[in-house]
Amino acid sequence: MDTRTDIELITEYLAGNSRAFDTIVLRHTRSIFAFVYRLSSGHADTADIVQDTFVKAWKHAKRFKVSETSNDRAFQTWLFAIARNTTIDWFRKKKATPFSAIDEWSDTHAENGDERGITDTIADTEPLAHELFEKEENVQIIEKALETLSLHERSIILLHNYEELTFEDVAEILDIPMNTVKSKYRRALEKLKQIIERMHQNRP
Protein backbone atom coordinates (compact mmCIF):
# COMPACT_ATOMS: atom_id res chain seq x y z
CA MET A 1 0.00 0.00 0.00
CA ASP A 2 1.46 3.28 -1.15
CA THR A 3 1.33 5.87 1.61
CA ARG A 4 2.22 8.87 -0.53
CA THR A 5 -0.51 11.49 -0.87
CA ASP A 6 -1.93 12.46 -4.25
CA ILE A 7 -0.14 15.78 -4.01
CA GLU A 8 3.18 14.04 -3.32
CA LEU A 9 2.56 11.73 -6.28
CA ILE A 10 1.68 14.50 -8.71
CA THR A 11 4.68 16.51 -7.51
CA GLU A 12 6.94 13.50 -8.10
CA TYR A 13 5.39 12.97 -11.52
CA LEU A 14 5.94 16.60 -12.51
CA ALA A 15 9.53 16.31 -11.28
CA GLY A 16 10.15 13.48 -13.75
CA ASN A 17 9.04 10.26 -12.03
CA SER A 18 6.57 9.05 -14.65
CA ARG A 19 5.68 5.96 -12.58
CA ALA A 20 4.12 8.14 -9.90
CA PHE A 21 1.13 8.70 -12.19
CA ASP A 22 0.51 4.93 -12.33
CA THR A 23 -0.20 4.98 -8.60
CA ILE A 24 -2.70 7.82 -9.10
CA VAL A 25 -4.46 5.72 -11.74
CA LEU A 26 -4.58 2.66 -9.48
CA ARG A 27 -5.88 4.71 -6.58
CA HIS A 28 -8.71 6.54 -8.35
CA THR A 29 -9.94 4.26 -11.14
CA ARG A 30 -12.72 2.65 -9.10
CA SER A 31 -14.22 5.88 -7.79
CA ILE A 32 -14.01 7.57 -11.21
CA PHE A 33 -15.52 4.50 -12.85
CA ALA A 34 -18.40 4.44 -10.36
CA PHE A 35 -19.00 8.16 -10.86
CA VAL A 36 -19.01 7.97 -14.67
CA TYR A 37 -21.08 4.78 -14.62
CA ARG A 38 -23.83 6.42 -12.55
CA LEU A 39 -23.60 9.75 -14.34
CA SER A 40 -24.10 8.04 -17.71
CA SER A 41 -26.77 5.68 -16.32
CA GLY A 42 -24.54 2.65 -16.72
CA HIS A 43 -23.58 3.29 -20.33
CA ALA A 44 -21.52 0.59 -22.07
CA ASP A 45 -18.83 3.14 -22.94
CA THR A 46 -18.03 3.88 -19.29
CA ALA A 47 -14.64 2.12 -19.37
CA ASP A 48 -13.59 4.09 -22.46
CA ILE A 49 -14.68 7.36 -20.86
CA VAL A 50 -12.68 6.51 -17.73
CA GLN A 51 -9.62 5.76 -19.88
CA ASP A 52 -10.02 9.10 -21.64
CA THR A 53 -10.40 10.84 -18.30
CA PHE A 54 -7.04 9.58 -17.04
CA VAL A 55 -5.28 10.25 -20.33
CA LYS A 56 -6.58 13.84 -20.20
CA ALA A 57 -5.47 14.15 -16.58
CA TRP A 58 -2.03 12.88 -17.59
CA LYS A 59 -1.81 15.31 -20.52
CA HIS A 60 -2.87 18.28 -18.42
CA ALA A 61 -1.10 17.32 -15.18
CA LYS A 62 1.08 20.41 -15.48
CA ARG A 63 -2.03 22.57 -15.27
CA PHE A 64 -2.81 21.26 -11.81
CA LYS A 65 -1.34 23.92 -9.55
CA VAL A 66 0.60 22.35 -6.72
CA SER A 67 1.14 24.84 -3.91
CA GLU A 68 1.78 24.67 -0.18
CA THR A 69 -1.96 24.80 0.44
CA SER A 70 -2.82 22.06 -2.10
CA ASN A 71 -4.37 18.94 -0.62
CA ASP A 72 -5.71 15.63 -1.91
CA ARG A 73 -9.22 17.06 -1.89
CA ALA A 74 -8.15 19.64 -4.47
CA PHE A 75 -6.66 16.92 -6.63
CA GLN A 76 -9.78 14.77 -6.36
CA THR A 77 -11.93 17.76 -7.27
CA TRP A 78 -9.77 18.39 -10.32
CA LEU A 79 -10.00 14.73 -11.38
CA PHE A 80 -13.79 14.57 -10.99
CA ALA A 81 -14.16 17.76 -13.01
CA ILE A 82 -12.19 16.13 -15.84
CA ALA A 83 -14.29 12.95 -15.55
CA ARG A 84 -17.52 14.89 -15.72
CA ASN A 85 -16.43 17.02 -18.68
CA THR A 86 -15.09 13.96 -20.50
CA THR A 87 -18.43 12.20 -20.01
CA ILE A 88 -20.37 15.16 -21.40
CA ASP A 89 -17.95 15.56 -24.34
CA TRP A 90 -18.14 11.85 -25.10
CA PHE A 91 -21.92 11.84 -25.43
CA ARG A 92 -21.97 15.13 -27.31
CA LYS A 93 -19.55 13.66 -29.84
CA LYS A 94 -21.53 10.45 -30.13
CA LYS A 95 -24.78 12.41 -30.21
CA ALA A 96 -26.28 9.76 -28.01
CA THR A 97 -26.90 11.75 -24.90
CA PRO A 98 -28.28 9.87 -21.92
CA PHE A 99 -28.83 13.16 -20.14
CA SER A 100 -32.19 14.79 -19.96
CA ALA A 101 -30.73 18.25 -19.66
CA ILE A 102 -27.22 18.28 -21.05
CA ASP A 103 -27.51 21.86 -22.23
CA GLU A 104 -28.84 23.28 -19.03
CA TRP A 105 -25.40 24.70 -18.37
CA SER A 106 -26.09 28.15 -19.72
CA ASP A 107 -29.51 28.29 -18.13
CA THR A 108 -27.97 27.79 -14.74
CA HIS A 109 -25.93 30.92 -14.95
CA ALA A 110 -29.01 32.89 -15.86
CA GLU A 111 -30.87 31.66 -12.85
CA ASN A 112 -28.02 32.04 -10.39
CA GLY A 113 -29.06 35.54 -9.46
CA ASP A 114 -32.43 34.43 -8.15
CA GLU A 115 -31.16 31.40 -6.33
CA ARG A 116 -28.58 33.17 -4.23
CA GLY A 117 -31.27 34.78 -2.11
CA ILE A 118 -33.50 31.74 -1.95
CA THR A 119 -30.86 29.29 -0.74
CA ASP A 120 -30.17 31.31 2.37
CA THR A 121 -33.61 30.40 3.62
CA ILE A 122 -33.55 26.74 2.53
CA ALA A 123 -33.88 24.29 5.40
CA ASP A 124 -31.02 21.97 6.30
CA THR A 125 -30.87 19.12 3.78
CA GLU A 126 -29.03 16.63 5.99
CA PRO A 127 -32.08 15.03 7.67
CA LEU A 128 -33.68 14.43 4.27
CA ALA A 129 -30.46 13.05 2.78
CA HIS A 130 -29.98 10.83 5.83
CA GLU A 131 -33.55 9.56 5.52
CA LEU A 132 -33.03 8.66 1.86
CA PHE A 133 -29.51 7.28 1.68
CA GLU A 134 -29.15 5.40 4.93
CA LYS A 135 -32.01 2.97 4.30
CA GLU A 136 -30.61 -0.13 2.68
CA GLU A 137 -33.91 -0.79 0.91
CA ASN A 138 -33.64 2.56 -0.90
CA VAL A 139 -30.26 1.89 -2.50
CA GLN A 140 -31.53 0.15 -5.62
CA ILE A 141 -34.48 2.50 -6.02
CA ILE A 142 -32.21 5.54 -5.75
CA GLU A 143 -29.87 4.17 -8.43
CA LYS A 144 -32.85 3.86 -10.75
CA ALA A 145 -34.33 7.19 -9.70
CA LEU A 146 -31.04 8.98 -10.34
CA GLU A 147 -31.60 8.45 -14.06
CA THR A 148 -34.63 10.72 -13.96
CA LEU A 149 -32.65 13.66 -12.59
CA SER A 150 -31.04 16.32 -14.73
CA LEU A 151 -27.30 16.17 -15.36
CA HIS A 152 -26.62 18.88 -12.79
CA GLU A 153 -28.77 17.31 -10.11
CA ARG A 154 -27.34 13.86 -10.76
CA SER A 155 -23.76 15.17 -10.63
CA ILE A 156 -24.43 16.92 -7.33
CA ILE A 157 -25.99 13.85 -5.70
CA LEU A 158 -23.18 11.58 -6.95
CA LEU A 159 -20.40 13.89 -5.87
CA HIS A 160 -21.87 14.87 -2.51
CA ASN A 161 -23.54 11.65 -1.36
CA TYR A 162 -21.50 8.97 -3.08
CA GLU A 163 -18.06 10.58 -3.27
CA GLU A 164 -18.59 12.55 -0.06
CA LEU A 165 -17.29 15.80 -1.46
CA THR A 166 -18.27 19.08 0.19
CA PHE A 167 -20.64 21.54 -1.51
CA GLU A 168 -17.65 23.79 -2.01
CA ASP A 169 -15.81 21.06 -3.93
CA VAL A 170 -18.92 20.22 -5.95
CA ALA A 171 -19.34 23.89 -6.84
CA GLU A 172 -15.74 23.96 -8.07
CA ILE A 173 -16.21 20.84 -10.18
CA LEU A 174 -19.42 22.13 -11.77
CA ASP A 175 -18.09 25.68 -11.98
CA ILE A 176 -21.22 27.16 -10.47
CA PRO A 177 -21.84 29.09 -7.22
CA MET A 178 -22.14 27.06 -4.03
CA ASN A 179 -25.63 28.40 -3.32
CA THR A 180 -26.80 27.07 -6.68
CA VAL A 181 -25.35 23.68 -5.79
CA LYS A 182 -27.21 23.70 -2.48
CA SER A 183 -30.54 24.67 -4.02
CA LYS A 184 -30.20 22.07 -6.77
CA TYR A 185 -29.23 19.49 -4.19
CA ARG A 186 -32.32 20.27 -2.16
CA ARG A 187 -34.50 20.02 -5.25
CA ALA A 188 -32.89 16.72 -6.29
CA LEU A 189 -33.48 15.24 -2.84
CA GLU A 190 -37.14 16.27 -2.94
CA LYS A 191 -37.49 14.62 -6.37
CA LEU A 192 -35.80 11.44 -5.17
CA LYS A 193 -38.03 11.36 -2.11
CA GLN A 194 -41.17 11.65 -4.24
CA ILE A 195 -39.98 8.95 -6.64
CA ILE A 196 -39.10 6.60 -3.79
CA GLU A 197 -42.45 7.19 -2.08
CA ARG A 198 -44.23 6.49 -5.35
CA MET A 199 -42.26 3.30 -5.85
CA HIS A 200 -43.03 2.14 -2.30
CA GLN A 201 -46.74 2.84 -2.84
CA ASN A 202 -46.78 0.85 -6.07
CA ARG A 203 -45.33 -2.21 -4.35
CA PRO A 204 -47.83 -5.00 -3.95
Add this chain to the structure above:
Amino acid sequence: MNHNTKYSRIAFPQDLEQHIVRRIHNAERTAARRHFFGLGAVALASLTSLVPITSYLSQALTKSGAYEYISLILSDGTTLVTYWRELSISIAESLPVFGFAVLLGVTALFLWSLGKTVRDARGAFMTTQTI
Protein backbone atom coordinates in the same frame (compact mmCIF):
# COMPACT_ATOMS: atom_id res chain seq x y z
CA MET B 1 -22.68 6.19 2.60
CA ASN B 2 -20.62 3.09 3.32
CA HIS B 3 -18.11 1.63 0.89
CA ASN B 4 -20.25 -1.40 -0.04
CA THR B 5 -23.25 0.75 -0.89
CA LYS B 6 -21.10 3.20 -2.81
CA TYR B 7 -19.88 0.56 -5.23
CA SER B 8 -22.85 -1.80 -5.12
CA ARG B 9 -24.33 -2.97 -8.42
CA ILE B 10 -21.28 -1.84 -10.36
CA ALA B 11 -19.26 -4.41 -12.23
CA PHE B 12 -15.75 -3.08 -12.71
CA PRO B 13 -14.10 -4.26 -15.91
CA GLN B 14 -11.15 -6.49 -15.33
CA ASP B 15 -7.73 -4.91 -15.83
CA LEU B 16 -9.15 -1.45 -16.46
CA GLU B 17 -6.30 0.09 -14.47
CA GLN B 18 -3.78 -1.91 -16.54
CA HIS B 19 -5.38 -0.67 -19.76
CA ILE B 20 -5.25 2.94 -18.61
CA VAL B 21 -1.63 2.70 -17.50
CA ARG B 22 -0.67 0.97 -20.76
CA ARG B 23 -2.41 3.69 -22.77
CA ILE B 24 -0.62 6.41 -20.83
CA HIS B 25 2.73 4.64 -21.27
CA ASN B 26 2.11 4.43 -25.02
CA ALA B 27 1.21 8.11 -25.16
CA GLU B 28 4.34 8.93 -23.13
CA ARG B 29 6.45 6.90 -25.53
CA THR B 30 4.91 8.58 -28.59
CA ALA B 31 5.53 12.03 -27.10
CA ALA B 32 9.10 11.09 -26.14
CA ARG B 33 9.76 9.78 -29.67
CA ARG B 34 8.44 12.97 -31.20
CA HIS B 35 10.70 15.01 -28.93
CA PHE B 36 13.62 12.67 -29.53
CA PHE B 37 13.49 12.96 -33.32
CA GLY B 38 12.59 16.66 -33.35
CA LEU B 39 15.27 17.72 -30.90
CA GLY B 40 17.74 15.22 -32.37
CA ALA B 41 17.31 16.96 -35.72
CA VAL B 42 17.92 20.35 -34.05
CA ALA B 43 21.06 18.98 -32.34
CA LEU B 44 22.35 17.59 -35.63
CA ALA B 45 21.60 20.79 -37.53
CA SER B 46 23.26 22.98 -34.92
CA LEU B 47 26.30 20.69 -34.79
CA THR B 48 26.60 20.81 -38.58
CA SER B 49 26.27 24.58 -38.65
CA LEU B 50 29.10 24.92 -36.12
CA VAL B 51 31.58 24.04 -38.90
CA PRO B 52 30.87 27.03 -41.20
CA ILE B 53 30.40 29.33 -38.21
CA THR B 54 33.84 28.39 -36.82
CA SER B 55 35.40 28.84 -40.25
CA TYR B 56 33.70 32.27 -40.63
CA LEU B 57 34.85 33.32 -37.16
CA SER B 58 38.43 32.25 -37.88
CA GLN B 59 38.48 34.34 -41.08
CA ALA B 60 36.90 37.31 -39.32
CA LEU B 61 39.50 37.11 -36.53
CA THR B 62 42.32 37.11 -39.11
CA LYS B 63 40.85 40.13 -40.90
CA SER B 64 40.22 42.04 -37.70
CA GLY B 65 43.87 42.05 -36.65
CA ALA B 66 43.05 40.68 -33.23
CA TYR B 67 45.78 38.02 -33.69
CA GLU B 68 48.40 40.79 -33.94
CA TYR B 69 47.29 42.30 -30.67
CA ILE B 70 47.38 38.91 -29.00
CA SER B 71 50.86 38.07 -30.33
CA LEU B 72 52.06 41.51 -29.14
CA ILE B 73 50.76 40.77 -25.66
CA LEU B 74 52.37 37.33 -25.62
CA SER B 75 55.75 38.55 -26.93
CA ASP B 76 56.13 41.62 -24.69
CA GLY B 77 54.79 41.50 -21.15
CA THR B 78 55.82 45.06 -20.29
CA THR B 79 53.62 46.47 -23.09
CA LEU B 80 50.65 44.68 -21.56
CA VAL B 81 51.41 46.10 -18.08
CA THR B 82 51.89 49.65 -19.41
CA TYR B 83 49.15 49.81 -22.03
CA TRP B 84 46.65 47.21 -20.75
CA ARG B 85 43.71 49.60 -20.97
CA GLU B 86 44.39 50.67 -24.57
CA LEU B 87 45.14 47.09 -25.62
CA SER B 88 41.94 45.84 -24.06
CA ILE B 89 39.87 48.45 -25.89
CA SER B 90 41.65 47.75 -29.21
CA ILE B 91 41.10 43.99 -28.90
CA ALA B 92 37.46 44.46 -27.91
CA GLU B 93 36.88 46.78 -30.87
CA SER B 94 38.58 44.50 -33.36
CA LEU B 95 36.86 41.27 -32.26
CA PRO B 96 34.10 40.01 -34.61
CA VAL B 97 31.30 40.30 -32.02
CA PHE B 98 28.59 39.06 -34.37
CA GLY B 99 30.54 35.89 -35.17
CA PHE B 100 31.12 35.17 -31.50
CA ALA B 101 27.45 35.78 -30.66
CA VAL B 102 26.33 33.35 -33.37
CA LEU B 103 28.88 30.76 -32.25
CA LEU B 104 27.78 31.03 -28.63
CA GLY B 105 24.09 30.90 -29.57
CA VAL B 106 24.47 27.84 -31.79
CA THR B 107 26.69 26.08 -29.22
CA ALA B 108 24.06 26.72 -26.53
CA LEU B 109 21.31 25.42 -28.83
CA PHE B 110 23.37 22.33 -29.60
CA LEU B 111 24.07 21.56 -25.93
CA TRP B 112 20.42 22.18 -24.94
CA SER B 113 18.98 19.99 -27.71
CA LEU B 114 21.59 17.28 -27.09
CA GLY B 115 20.70 17.19 -23.38
CA LYS B 116 16.98 16.94 -24.15
CA THR B 117 17.53 14.29 -26.82
CA VAL B 118 19.56 12.13 -24.42
CA ARG B 119 16.87 12.57 -21.75
CA ASP B 120 14.08 11.56 -24.17
CA ALA B 121 16.02 8.62 -25.62
CA ARG B 122 15.13 6.38 -22.66
CA GLY B 123 11.44 7.19 -22.78
CA ALA B 124 11.27 6.92 -26.56
CA PHE B 125 12.50 3.36 -26.72
CA MET B 126 11.46 1.86 -23.40
CA THR B 127 9.16 -1.11 -23.42
CA THR B 128 5.76 -0.92 -21.73
CA GLN B 129 5.94 -2.13 -18.16
CA THR B 130 3.09 -3.76 -16.40
CA ILE B 131 2.15 -2.49 -12.97
